[in-house]
Amino acid sequence: MSMVYNTKQKDLVLKEIKNHKEFTINEIHEKLKDEVGLTTIYRKIDELIKDGKVSKYIGKDNLAHYQYLEQCNLDNHFYLRCEECGNIEHVDCDCINALSEHITGKHNFSLDKNNIVINGLCNKCKDKK
Amino acid sequence: MSMVYNTKQKDLVLKEIKNHKEFTINEIHEKLKDEVGLTTIYRKIDELIKDGKVSKYIGKDNLAHYQYLEQCNLDNHFYLRCEECGNIEHVDCDCINALSEHITGKHNFSLDKNNIVINGLCNKCKDKK
DNA sequence: CTAGTTGCAAAGAGTTTGCATGGCG
DNA sequence: CGCCATGCAAACTCTTTGCAACTAG
Numbered sequence A, B: 001m002s003m004v005y006n007t008k009q010k011d012l013v014l015k016e017i018k019n020h021k022e023f024t025i026n027e028i029h030e031k032l033k034d035e036v037g038l039t040t041i042y043r044k045i046d047e048l049i050k051d052g053k054v055s056k057y058i059g060k061d062n063l064a065h066y067q068y069l070e071q072c073n074l075d076n077h078f079y080l081r082c083e084e085c086g087n088i089e090h091v092d093c094d095c096i097n098a099l100s101e102h103i104t105g106k107h108n109f110s111l112d113k114n115n116i117v118i119n120g121l122c123n124k125c126k127d128k129k
Numbered sequence C: 001c002t003a004g005t006t007g008c009a010a011a012g013a014g015t016t017t018g019c020a021t022g023g024c025g
Numbered sequence D: 001c002g003c004c005a006t007g008c009a010a011a012c013t014c015t016t017t018g019c020a021a022c023t024a025g
Helices: A008-018 A025-032 A038-050 A096-106 A123-128 B008-018 B025-032 B038-050 B096-106 B123-128
Strands: A054-058 A064-068 A077-082 A088-092 A110-121 B054-058 B064-068 B077-082 B088-092 B110-121
Touching: A008 A025, A008 A038, A008 A064, A025 A038, A038 A054, A038 A064, A096 A110, A096 B096, A096 B110, A110 B096, B008 B025, B008 B038, B008 B064, B025 B038, B038 B054, B038 B064, B096 B110
Parallel strands: A077 A110, B077 B110
Antiparallel strands: A054 A064, A054 B054, A077 A088, A110 B110, B054 B064, B077 B088
């Protein structure tokens, strides 16, 4: 289950993932199909999800989308996710702090400070509508 | 594509969905399997998703989970989603307002005010760890 | 009546598993 | 050299589609 050995394949998958804000299995496989098998890509991404390094969600296109979560331990970090194009913008701003304190205090809910997702429409997609 | 006629099946699916904060296709099908076919359940839920009444995400169990979104047009409404059990808590609190204004103003991002999701651990799951 | 709806069976798509081969340490 | 990782093919699961029968209006 746990990956113990370092291999060329694991490195390639990780490197490729880090090149994307947001990706699908297919996009990674497309880039690496000559070097890494599909199964291994699934296995590596599963491992990253278990480690909390990658998150997974279903886009408007009904496909599994993944994002690499930069290790970021700021208290004031959050994501703006566009519901239309799936693009994710990282924002660091202390405007999140009041909210964070309120939730921890009043709702007995342990905030995952690196995984606050604000859904909506980005600049580009807003204009298209 | 558009649902024009009212049928017993549609009513049953909608009624069952409203009974759950959070559900999977299987849970609904299990309850209604004598009255409504699986295909129809998928179709009705797709319709509700398109209407913005239901949202869909992938849980830790790797299954599609859905939630019925109560029609709520408050500016200060958001969700607390437990990453462990998938449970969703609705919160109304004006602590969201400063954040909302900031995002709209500074990041040229059109907030979906009924779809702000704060991820983390709920009371119960926090204690289990 | 007529067009929308249902549900079965089959197809499709994405993902996981079994197992033989290959490679890290 | 031993154990872990890889990758193909097959299996599996969830979801969608085709189509004939049914039904609301």
